[in-house]
Amino acid sequence: MGDVIPVTDRATLRADCLRCAGLCCVAYKLPEGPDFSFSKPAGTPCGHLGPDHLCTVHETLREDGNPGCTVYDCFGAGQRLVQVTFRGRDWTESPELAEQMCSALVVMRDLHELLWCLTEALALPGAAAVHAELAGACTETERLAGLDADTIAGYDLREHWSDVDALLLRASELVRAEVRRDDREFRRALLTGRDFAGADLRGANFRGAVLTGADLRGADLRLADLIGAELRWAKLHGANLSTSLFVNQNQINAARGDGATLLPSPLTRPSHWTAS
Incomplete structure (x- = not known):
């Protein structure tokens, strides 16, 4: 099981591409259209991905017709997978890990998005009545994010997502009352x-x-x-x-x-x- 990353500081839920391995540029299917000037299948590296795992056309993505790339944010899931879950290994040095890392990114990103929302709800005074439950959900979400690579890559997050969403709705209703x-x-x-x-x-x-x-x-x-x-x-x-x-x-x-x-x-x- 990977080390637990504290989430009291939201900086841990922000993308750090320098500590990732370009996972988002590999994992997702990109359909040609208003968001992307080209298409690629899921699991295939983008042609603009450099050997340093960074985008070679990052500064001109919007001008080149690829605004979809500028919208995406992994909430820090990419660097967590590379540095913690896979302990510094990446798909370029170990090609056999590529499929597993891509599958794990989808799950880890969802977990980090939940953590982003949970940490926000915990900071809302108006949601004090459910702060204990929110803290428990945050702990459980962190536990899931700390699962080993094999488990997290195939984890079905739907039940946990539904439970957290219902709790966030309660917090929202309290704050908006x-x-x-x-x-x-x-x-x-x-x-x-x-x-x-x-x-x-x-x-x-x-x-x-x-x-x-x-x-x-x-x-x-x-x-x-x-x-x-x-x-x-x-x-x-x-x-x-x-x-x-x-x-x-x-x-x-x-x-x-x-x-x-x-x-x-x-x-x-x-x-x-x-x-x-």
Whole structure:
């Protein structure tokens, strides 16, 4: 069993490509289309992956028609697999590990995303009533992330994911209690291109909603639950997400915004956003 990495510091849940082995550039299938200018099957290294395990065209991905690559974030799963689970070995030096490492990445990334959400929920005073349960879920998620390579590569995460999701929903409902309204319930709703410009969406439930291309310019999204929401091409210019719940860097990178967009403190403004 691998060593347990503490998650009290969210820095452990941020990608460090220099300590990985380019796993995301190998594991996933890339379909040619609006997100990728080329296609490749899962398990095949991207043609732009260099011998140092880094992308050779990273600085021009968007200009070259590959914005999908700039959206992805492994939440630190890649370096954990290479440095801890596989103890420094990688698929280039040990080709027989490639399939196992790719399978393990998918599971570890999901576990690290759960840890990202759990650590956020544990920091929310309004969710104090379920902090003990959240801490227990965090411990169990860490235990799973510490499983050996053979076990984690084939682990079925659906039951654990479902349990944690239900707990995060309880935490969300507690935090949003004072600002929740029935007309702001959009769980799993198809909201592609919907006009929410300037709307008061405080405490809204957008869990799993599809907001692709939605106009959220100037919207108030404080305490809105955005876990699993699809924000690709959503317009966030001037929107207030300063206390939005469970939004992550992947979602922000996929959206559009500007210098007036307010983000939760752990997140950073994407370089491709406009200044104003």
